Amino acid sequence: xxxxxxxxSVPFMGRALAELLLLAVVCGPVxxxxxxxxxxxxxxxxxxxxxxxxxxxxxxxGWTGIAGGALVAALLTAVxxxxxxxxxxxxxxxxxxxxxxxxxxxxxVLVSRQHSYTSDLTAFxxxxxxxxxxxxxxxTAVLAAIVLTGLAVxxxxxxxRAFDPIAAATAGYRLTLLDLGLNTAVALVVxxxxxxxxxxxxxxxxxxxxxxxxxxxxxxxxxAVIATAVTGLAAYLGxxxxxTASVRYGLRLTSAAAVVLTLVxxxxxxxxxxxxxxxxxxxxxxxxx
Amino acid sequence: xxxxxxxxxxxxxxxxxxxxxxxGLVGVHVVLRxxxxxxxxxxxxxxxxxxxxxxxxxxxxxxxxxxxVLTAAAVAALARTRGQEATAATGVILSAGFALGxxxxxxxxxxxxxxxxxxxxxxxxxxxxxxxVTVVLLAVTAVALAVGGRHLLYVGFDPAGARAAxxxxxxxxxxxxLLVDLVVxxxxxxxxxxxxxxxxxAPAAAARAWTDRLAPMTALAATLGAGSAAAxxxxxxxxxxxxxxxxxxxxxxxxxxxxxxxxxxDGFRTIFLTAP
Numbered sequence: 097x098x099x100x101x102x103x104x105s106v107p108f109m110g111r112a113l114a115e116l117l118l119l120a121v122v123c124g125p126v127x128x129x130x131x132x133x134x135x136x137x138x139x140x141x142x143x144x145x146x147x148x149x150x151x152x153x154x155x156x157x158g159w160t161g162i163a164g165g166a167l168v169a170a171l172l173t174a175v176x177x178x179x180x181x182x183x184x185x186x187x188x189x190x191x192x193x194x195x196x197x198x199x200x201x202x203x204x205v206l207v208s209r210q211h212s213y214t215s216d217l218t219a220f221x222x223x224x225x226x227x228x229x230x231x232x233x234x235x236t237a238v239l240a241a242i243v244l245t246g247l248a249v250x251x252x253x254x255x256x257r258a259f260d261p262i263a264a265a266t267a268g269y270r271l272t273l274l275d276l277g278l279n280t281a282v283a284l285v286v287x288x289x290x291x292x293x294x295x296x297x298x299x300x301x302x303x304x305x306x307x308x309x310x311x312x313x314x315x316x317x318x319x320a321v322i323a324t325a326v327t328g329l330a331a332y333l334g335x336x337x338x339x340t341a342s343v344r345y346g347l348r349l350t351s352a353a354a355v356v357l358t359l360v361x362x363x364x365x366x367x368x369x370x371x372x373x374x375x376x377x378x379x380x381x382x383x384x385x
Numbered sequence: 386x387x388x389x390x391x392x393x394x395x396x397x398x399x400x401x402x403x404x405x406x407x408x409g410l411v412g413v414h415v416v417l418r419x420x421x422x423x424x425x426x427x428x429x430x431x432x433x434x435x436x437x438x439x440x441x442x443x444x445x446x447x448x449x450x451x452x453x454v455l456t457a458a459a460v461a462a463l464a465r466t467r468g469q470e471a472t473a474a475t476g477v478i479l480s481a482g483f484a485l486g487x488x489x490x491x492x493x494x495x496x497x498x499x500x501x502x503x504x505x506x507x508x509x510x511x512x513x514x515x516x517x518v519t520v521v522l523l524a525v526t527a528v529a530l531a532v533g534g535r536h537l538l539y540v541g542f543d544p545a546g547a548r549a550a551x552x553x554x555x556x557x558x559x560x561x562x563l564l565v566d567l568v569v570x571x572x573x574x575x576x577x578x579x580x581x582x583x584x585x586x587a588p589a590a591a592a593r594a595w596t597d598r599l600a601p602m603t604a605l606a607a608t609l610g611a612g613s614a615a616a617x618x619x620x621x622x623x624x625x626x627x628x629x630x631x632x633x634x635x636x637x638x639x640x641x642x643x644x645x646x647x648x649x650x651d652g653f654r655t656i657f658l659t660a661p
Contacts, residue, residue, distance in 0.1 A: 136476030137422040144579075186644070190590045193421035197583035198637035201630035204579070208627035296483050303476035310473070350491040356484035363477055367463075 103339040111228045112351065115236060115292050116331035119285075122240040123301040124309075124324030125247055126285050128316065129278055131306035132258035137189055138177060138279060139302040141196035142286045143295040145173040147203035150291075155206070162291055163235060170283035173199065178276045225351045228292045239288035243281050250277055255316065293352055300356040301327060304363055311366040326362050334358035393509055394622065400511040400519060401614035401632065404572050405584060407523045409610030410530055411568045412589030413603045414561060418541045421586050423460065423562070426475045427569045428578035430456040430482030435574065436489040446518060446570060453566035456482065457559070508576050508618070508628045515575040522571045526564065530603070537561055538599055576629060583633030584610055591636075591643035613639050 104110045130139050146166040153165020173195065180191045247254070257264040257274045265271055282302065289298045305323035313319055334355030341349040415424055434452020438445045456478055463474035530537075540547040540557045548554050565585075572581050592605035617632030624631075 131473050134470065134472040136472045136479075137425070140422075140425065140476065140479065186590055187416070187419055189419045189421040190416055190586055193425065193582055193586040194590065194637055194640055196425075197579050197587070197633045200579050201583065201633040201637075204630035205626045205634065208630065209625075296480070296487055299476070300480035300484065303473065304480055307473040307477050348492050350488055353484045353488035353491065356480055357488060360477065360481040360484070 100336065103336060103343075108226050108228075109335060109339060111230070111233060112225050113331060113335055115225070115228045115233055116335070116355065117328055118233070118236050118240055119289050119293070119301055120305075120324050120327035120331060122243050122285055122288070123305055123327055124322075125251075125320040126243065126281055127302050127304075127306035127323050128309070128320045129247070129254055129258065130282060130302050131310060131319075132255065133278060135278070135282070136303045137192050139282050139286075140299050141177070141192045142170060142173055142279075142283050143290060143298045143302075144196045145199035146170045146283075146286055146290055147200050148206060149203075151203045151206045163287065166287045166290060167284075169199070170287050171280065174276060174279035174283045177279055178272060181275075182272055224291075225293050225297070225355075232292050236288045236292065239284050243284050243288075246277065246281055250274070254278055297352040297356055300359055304356075304359045308359075308363045308366045311363075311370040326366075327359065330359035330362055331355055394618075396511055396516065397508050397628065398615060398618055400508060400516055400575055401618050402611045403516070403519045403523055404576055405588070405610035405612070405614035406607045407519060407526060407568060407572065407610075408581070408584040409588045409592075409605075409607035410523075410526050410603060411565060412585040412587075412610065413592065413599070413606050414530075414534075414537055414541070415565060415585050416589040416593055417538070418561065420562075420565060421582070422472065422475055424565055424569060424585055425578070425582050426460070426479040426482070427453055427456060427566055428573055428581055429479050429486070431566070431570050431573065432486030432578075433482055433489055435570075436486050436493075440489065440493065445574060449570035449573070450567065452482070453570055454563070457562045457566060461559075461562075508580075508632075511575050518571050519575070522567060526568065529564065533557075533560070534599060534603065576632075580629040580633050583636050584614065587633070587636035587640045588613060591640040594640075594643040594647040609639055609643075610636070 104113050130136060146169045149165035149167070149169025149172075150162050151165070152169075153161035153163070155161075157164070176195060177192065180186065180195070181188045186194075253264060253267075253269045253274055254277070256267065257269065257271060261271060264274070285302065286298055289301065293301075305327045306319060308326050309319040309322035312322055334357070335351055337358065338349045338351040338354035341347040341354075415421060431449040431452045434448040434450075434455075435445045436448075437452075438448025441448075459478055460471070460475050463477065464471040536547075536552065537557060537560075539550075540552055540554050541561075544554050547557075568585070569581055572584075576584070588609035589602075589606040591609050592602045595605060596602050613636040614632050617635035618628055620626075620635065621628040621631035
């Protein structure tokens with residue numbers, strides 16, 4: 097039993113778990129909206145487009161400038177994506193792809209003028225999950241609170257817009273503003289998470305939890321709760337696996353990758369569960385509901 | 386030609402132009418069929434295959450192709466599961482593939498350099514093998530699209546009509562996905578994922594702004610792709626910045642220019658046509 101709890105009494109492991117649990121709370125509902133609006137690619141793009149902001153922030157103000165730079169870049173992306181997709185002519189996915197590659201390349205070009213080129217990029221990809229500072233934890237908590245409050249206020253119109261944009265427009269909601277709002281929420285989550293946990297983990301946290309939850313339930317609230325629970329579970333198990341592999345067996349299992357792979361394993365299990373649940377009596381299942 | 390291949394910059398230039406033409410050809414179909422996210426996923430999900438192949442000592446292209454075929458199959462299968470639409474399924478595969486690749490790379494030595502190379506490529510250290518693979522695939526793709534391009538277009542725009550006309554729609558869709566897969570696998574080792582996506586999408590989207598017809602669009606996309614690649618490489622040498630980044634920024638600039646030109650042209654047309 098102590099093997100399951102003891103690793104987290106080490107301060108850096110405890111902080112890593114705390115950071116991930118905070119992110120789980122906010123990523124549950126956000127990932128559900130990302131899933132409903134089918135903007136997984138936008139989420140992926142945002143994790144890349146904050147990169148030039150990170151670089152410029154670092155160049156201007158050192159380590160303290162990173163969060164600010166990322167925030168500015170993320171908000172700019174959210175606005176640019178909303179405006180460009182509304183502007184027409186280019187299809188959504190083309191706009192996203194071009195914005196993603198252009199912004200990321202800007203970051204790469206800026207970084208390539210510096211000395212520690214590869215190590216900077218790697219830190220950005222992986223984050224520094226095991227060196228999360230209390231200050232970063234506080235920062236994540238603040239951003240999470242902002243995002244959750246925003247979602248709590250706008251959840252209804254956002255869901256309506258996801259299911260029936262025409263009805264939402266008829267009800268008097270401004271679709272552009274709603275899109276901008278959701279893109280901004282995703283952008284804030286990315287900013288809150290990227291420095292601590294890196295891009296690979298952020299993409300996974302924004303997409304996989306809701307996809308997993310969707311396999312287990314049809315109800316939205318339940319989806320958000322399950323998404324959060326699955327993320328929390330995967331965070332715990334992934335960190336534990338990474339710790340055990342490194343300490344006991346001397347295998348280098350990167351913590352961020354371990355958490356993502358655990359999350360994906362949960363998805364596969366949910367997939368199997370969904371298949372098993374429906375297989376025995378396919379017609380009966382629809383009748384009893 | 387051989388003098389060009391002696392010099393590092395010359396080799397990079399040849400590779401960049403070949404990649405630019407290749408991505409332009411395929412990019413037209415990626416843009417018309419809205420496969421950008423799939424392309425991005427392909428680039429990430431072939432990563433573990435490449436790493437595993439290099440760990441096991443197999444040809445890395447083989448590993449990439451196998452992983453790519455698995456990815457295409459997995460996306461197609463997941464997208465048909467109840468409640469899982471294509472975007473989410475693609476996203477899950479992307480995260481899984483990326484994380485698996487990173488986990489595999491991290492068990493090896495010197496991994497941060499490999500990872501950066503995977504993302505932004507290292508076109509200046511392109512090998513003869515890279516060059517040969519790119520050129521051969523370019524020839525294969527050109528032939529395949531010359532023969533089947535119009536059919537692909539028909540199936541893309543009107544699947545029901547194509548099916549009624551006797552096309553095997555699923556097969557053609559799969560063929561297109563495999564073609565994207567092959568292109569991604571061939572060029573990612575040399576140019577990296579981000580640049581691969583940039584060169585596939587941006588020149589084709591720029592060509593789309595100038596014309597609505599497939600043949601001119603394809604020719605223009607290939608030209609713009611090759612031009613962006615060459616110009617980007619030259620600018621990167623001029624200003625001493627990362628080659629991959631510089632090329633994809635050039636491609637994005639070309640796209641912005643094309644869109645602006647299109648707007649202007651439309652504007653002029655409206656002025657002249659509505660003038661009394």
